Amino acid sequence: MSQGKSHSLLPLLLSLLATLGLLGIAGGLVLRLINSGGTMGNGRLNLGAKGQSTFTQVKNVPSGLFNYGGSTTWAPIRRDVNPLLQAAWPNFQLRYVDPPTGTPGSGRGIRMLLNDQLSFSQSSRPLNEEELAKAAARGMKLTAIPVAIDGLAIAVNPRLEIPGLTVQQVVDIYTGKVTNSQQVGSPNQRIIPFSRRPEDGGTVEYFIQEVLGKQPFGCNVVMVRDTTDGLRCVAATLGSIYYASAPEVVGQCSVHPLPLGRQANQYVPPYQEPYVPVERCPQERHQLNHRVFQQGTYPITRRLFVIAKADNSLDAKAGRAYADLLLTDQGQAAIEKAGFVRLR
Template sequence: MSQKNETLSLFLAVVITIGLIFSGLWFFMERWAQLNGTVAKSSETDNTDNPVNQFFSKCNVSNLPEGTFNYGGSTTWAPIRKNVDSSLQSQCPRFVLRYTQPPSDKPGSGTGIRMLIDNQLAFSQSSRSVNAEENAEAQQKGFSLKEIPVAIDGIAIAVNHDLNIPGLTVAQLKDIYTGKITNWQQLGGPNLPIVVYSRSKEAGGTVEFFLENVLNKENFGNNVNYISTTTEAVRKVAASPGGIYYASAPEVVPQCMIKTLPLGRTSGQFVSPYQEPLVPQSECPNKRNQLNSKVFRSGDYAITRNLFVIVKQNGQTDQQAGEVYANWLLTPQSQELIEKAGFVRIK
């Protein structure tokens, strides 16, 4: 009997000890939750001068809505999405930007504006202005589209390193892409067929801008070879002595495999998209050509354009998100980041 009593006593002691341990843990967990709740509550109400909570005052972006916002559009904007938008996400993680591609079409300025009109995006990024047809469609749905310029870009012309030609006028460039000029000899260069590359009309804002502003709404000639990406085009031009391609300047000016040509509105008045002197191919990539920001900003370079945030004017949270995002891009700090991403600051 004494052995059974000892066993029972030992069992009860273990049970009591375990109970005391769990009771202590429960007490400390409850106390911790109460303390955290007090701190959180006080931090939300400390900033009595601002209806936005203390988090957003640290975020330092006024009127920033909270939530996840779909945005998308121009492929030209890719360096900004990567290098500039990431800074906003780091500062303000409660303002979540989610890049959204079109379900069936290729991403681009046009598809971004289409998705915005169809309420699939909160705002869009574009490398061209909104056209009359898009404005009309938006009006039919009860709102208007506002374009806010935030950066300056230019179109640069890429050719093979071995091509010896001082530059092109915009008129000559048009004649090349409409098929009227087919040999570099017609432009004072070598007797060499011009191998013309472009992305397709459906590819996005850069092609649409080129058709509108360089070809004056004329169609591409039958001599144009269509490619999918700028990366593919650069490789083809590098392998084609007579090759030519156009793209957003930050995409091609620093490239080692090709060189970019000076452009002019008239013959003999060529302006380089890069800072002179041209860096020889032998020194690249240790040294790369830099964007000639001064002539882009002044308008001396022949083919420049603005990059826009397209905002839906509907008085709702999407409008607020787009306008706050655009205003943030126009701050001195963001303009500096835009310049580091390869574009030209607009302010």
């Protein structure tokens, strides 16, 4: 090789060596990230790698006793998932607080958060404009972090012979336009719709806002204290109907969870088929149809939210950490086991 050609190749060789060096550094960084559990940037858990995130990998979990409250829909998560979080992070102590007056619910939990009575709250609906305005007036910022998928199931008395309802028929029943089961293709029977009061929880607020389109309840709607009371009334009253979070309805032995559809005769059951008759329960129970909720083919689905403060306070860190824990693969698996649908 001539001396001129050697001089012309030297810059190319140096460039190649530099490129290989950079690739080696980058590869080393990637391996370090993988081996450290997938944390990046500001130390928050990177949830992109499925199957690699556990409770103990979440960063910035504060120590202390933190009060929280809110939605009754979240009761299975509080019962089944929170103890797992506490076992992984014993210094991250959580205490559920009921409101001073009235029944617990999403709205009351958010009000307690705005009044600095809670560190964070659990909600079955997103923040509304009024709550955001109240937070701004008090110099606060709130954020709603989605952590799970839920849906509303319609419970009817098992003796009510009806294959399913459209969402519009549910609307017509609860606004008083439909009062007899003959109007929805069932034998002659007076329909008695039950509901909790609008001020009692996020599920009712969501139902009025998103399902009824902000229409008021008809005068035919009978108010009950809570879902336990509502399901008891449905089991005892022929022609009765009630709505609640799907996990609260689907596995019940005393009521029939009704298939729903956006159009007539295109009904989607909230439970996994085949249908389990009442007389075979509790030996056999319906299981939640996770797939139709996750895919959105079931017509009334929603998300569950952690409502947290959006600042640098200890309360804000607690709310963000609680949401991060639930969003790990371990948290999502526990949420699914508690009867809800994974968000991811």
